[in-house]
Amino acid sequence: MKRVLPILTVVVAIFALWYAAAVWLNAAWAYDKAERAERTLSISELVTDTWSQDKPKLPAPHQVAAEIWKTTGEMALNGRAFSKRSLIYHSWITFSSTALGFLLGTALGVALAIGIVYNRTMDMSVMPWVIASQTIPILAIAPMIIVVLNAVGISGLLPKAMISMYLSFFPVVVGMVKGLRSPSAMQLDQMRTWNASPSQTFWRLRLPSSMPYFFTSLKIAMAASLVGAIVGELPTGAVAGLGARLLAGSYYGQTIQIWSALLMAATLAALLVGLIGVLQRLTLRRMGMA
Amino acid sequence: MAWLAAGLLFWALGWWINHLLAHRPRTTATRLAVPIIFGLTVIAIWECLVRGLGISPVLLPPPSQIAARFATSTAILWEDFVQTALKGALTGYIIGCGAAFLTAIAIDRSPFLQRGLLPVGNFVAALPIIGMAPILVMWFGFDWQSKAAVVVVMVFFPMLVNTVQGLAEADAMQRDLMRTYAAGYMTTLLKLRLPAAMPFIFNGLKIATTLALIGAIVAEFFGSPVKGMGFRISTSVGQLALDLVWAEIVVAALAGSGFYGLVALIERRITFWHPSQRSRI
Structure with a gap:
């Protein structure tokens, strides 16, 4: 309770601010409409109007919630959960490229980290570039990657997943290099006194002791690969996916649609990161580390 | 074909130099030189591959063309x-x-x-x-x-x-x-x-x-x-x-x-x- 109360207070404050901001931002349009109808607005009329406009500057939370329910729960009840108008369908598209990119990125990251830890030449030549690669705003070339891969004949899931992969391999490399090097000199010496081969040292000492670092970087990698998938959907001409919903919403000024796609993306991120958190707790408890 | 061979040569050369440098005692000079040689090798291989395989510049322009632009x-x-x-x-x-x-x-x-x-x-x-x-x-x-x-x-x-x-x-x-x-x-x-x-x-x-x-x-x-x-x-x-x-x-x-x-x-x-x-x- 001691931990929940402050968080609840902050969340309630955010909602209160949101409703107030909705009144403030949408008031201009409400007054404009009232003037054309030649009537004056009382305060309560103003508030109800600003919270129920069709294309508000800032939709009120309940409008967004209603839109999300209309495009997920209600459609699922009607048995049209995977129709093209349903947010479940778009979330699924985004999720599948996020997941593929995340898996590829994790595999690449772990492979690079093992190379860096075991090979001195790779450590000195690749590591600085891994770090430099992240100061490059790679998202900027997302549209180009999509277009170029389309021209080569690769389309669909893979181009988006490549962008997710590029964004997600970095935290894994950095975390795994740190983790694989975390055994102390004393522990490594102990392995040597037992005449352990390099592969035995790897499987029984280095890999297990890297696990806490591994899961922490997986959480960051998951968040990053979701961002990659969403941005990767922007230039595909707004076909499918949460990013495409964002773009279509901004073309047609459908603010409620933008906000509902945004909240779905946030929910997806929370679910995926939470899932890794659960896996982390289970694994580490099983290993006696938590 | 010559371009591809050149690319392969650059790769071997860059890796060999870096291998030598990395197994010497670490100084500021080697710490700077190794990544720079790695980067130059990648650019050289890129150039050779694009020319050797005849990749259209619409897909992937060679580094020289990018530099000119x-x-x-x-x-x-x-x-x-x-x-x-x-x-x-x-x-x-x-x-x-x-x-x-x-x-x-x-x-x-x-x-x-x-x-x-x-x-x-x-x-x-x-x-x-x-x-x-x-x-x-x-x-x-x-x-x-x-x-x-x-x-x-x-x-x-x-x-x-x-x-x-x-x-x-x-x-x-x-x-x-x-x-x-x-x-x-x-x-x-x-x-x-x-x-x-x-x-x-x-x-x-x-x-x-x-x-x-x-x-x-x-x-x-x-x-x-x-x-x-x-x-x-x-x-x-x-x-x-x-x-x-x-x-x-x-x-x-x-x-x-x-x-x-x-x-x-x-x-x-x-x-x-x-x-x-x-x-x-």
């Missing part, structure tokens, strides 16, 4: 750089990091607010904030103000979380010492807790540099005036002028690394006492 269109590149990096990213970076820093100081005296804001801040930092871009472009118009707003939203939470964590860094013993000196809240903050928080604050500032450029560029995909790096990239892709796109990417990479390097340099000056900054012997 870069040299001929410096005026456009500079205009885009000013619009996106200086006006959009830098303004947003200063406002966002400043606001986050002040917020962290403001909630510092209230443990209640900290316990509430930290989990929420951590949660928001993991969200795809970039999705806010279309909304902010709608609110603030097409010019750089909306890009700065996107950057503010993107850098705020990572910076806030890092600063709050840093302010909690000074331990009980050090605070007790300050109390025995009869130091008030402000003195303790200025002389003990802010200096102790500096490594965390700079960590936040460094994360924010990359986020700022990404935010400013991606926000331009949702609408911008007829200049800016994001605008140029998305229109040039449409015109299949990929050499210009790559030139923009070079600018973005230079701007990103330069910005990051600058913050890292300031960090080294200010947190010279921290173990991670001391020279390794």
